Amino acid sequence: MRKIIVAIALALVTFMTALTLSAQRFEPIDQLVVFGDSLSDTGTVFRATNGAYPPNPPYFQGRYSNGRVWVEYLADRLSLSTSQIDNHAYGGATSSSYSNGLVPGLLRQVQSFTQTHSSVNSTALYVVWAGANDYLQGVNDATTPVKNVIEAIASLSNAGAKRVLVANLPNLGQLPATRNTANSASLVALTQSHNQGLRRSLKVLGQQQPDLEIAVLDANALYQEAITHPAEFGFTNVTNACVSSSRACDQPQQFLFWDGIHPTTAAHQILGEQAFAAIAEHLPSNAGVLHTKL
Template identity: 65%
Template structure:
């Protein structure tokens, strides 16, 4: 074959190959068009507040129904994805457990997902489905990670059954090193339960990925994020200054007293993060789904 013709043939074949790969890549990176959120107080944007007629969490100590002094992480994530409030469907309730433990007036994670799937027999495959729960199970006395992890797995399977393809699941920060727990007699046990939960969750998600070849499922690694900010908890590589935090052990809100510099605190109260910490969690969530290829890597975050 003449050299010129060989170059043309080879070049054409290469071009076709690149176009096929690009088409597959573009197909995989459809923009996320909606958010569906299931969980507890870390993601609640006002469900409990509305259910209690605006009595809890108390305003203005807590910001407009959030369990913090400002917006929570899922709102920062929605902003980064350029999604409006109409494109964000939040079912998270403060106080929610994964299953049947806890307040019967607060729907658990499984209840939240069940109420959604009962009214959505076929759902949006270009939506991102977010699940983050489990902390309340252990804080309310559950002594094994087996059932909470199983509940999360059931919830994810229920969503995949109605067509969910993109799922973000939060693991747990060290529950033994929250301001409300770190000096308690249960601190060591809560830390052990956190570790068991996160290990069990990781195994379950790996199995789910193997069972569903078209499922994109990633972990929001809140545990590592908190560890990176908390040297007082004995974490060797912690650097709170990298997050502009000067206090990562005490709550900004103590009784009726509020600190003067909440943006420099990791915790707003004994359990919940400040809005500054929520922003970092939201940015981490965005980076996580971007690195996983769920969205076009060229998508720019909104300042």
């Protein structure tokens, strides 16, 4: 009889624990916490330079584009307000732990965040996208940038983060600023190496930290699809920059690229939609509790 009672008690404990974990996993995303570079910056550098950079106009209110950027469109899809976006991304940031003037690298951004938060919001979605500036600024091996991105994610997880969205890199050798340069071929190879290394490393991290839910935004595939089939995305120009010498083209919504490196807000909106789809697909425990529907 005693064994039966003990068995029942253990079963109840297991059941209640499972219910608690299930309830935690199905809590809706209630905040975006963003780390990265100019692709995700919503005005951090603009405020740090007292509105001097990026210049407005032609850039839009501190964004490196002609309108809002992808994390803002993603927040719309999650029904999150501006106050629910905690953005630490800096234009010009690399993946490193160093600061270049006013600009802290990805690891420094995460370190500053975890040091100032004794506990982090476990129902937030933590966004990590960096690495492009490492290669554009001369890094010629993908090992360290990939390691830095993984270390940033692991640090967030160790601090209590449960949900992470990480993006890979678009083809850095096929940007308007790089396509016809001597570095184009090497940047193509570095992009491929980075994305392959990131994919392998994320798989290992997932095995090491099974409680961490990771969604991947395949920006590389999305850019390539837009370049190959522009009309399907509403674009007529996927090779040139819309803005040149502070003068913008007449129909920026038809351009993939705003300047030599950064996408237009039309492209950012597509990235935001794809990010939302990735969350629904790769964070299945959250798919039923997103604030909006696909």
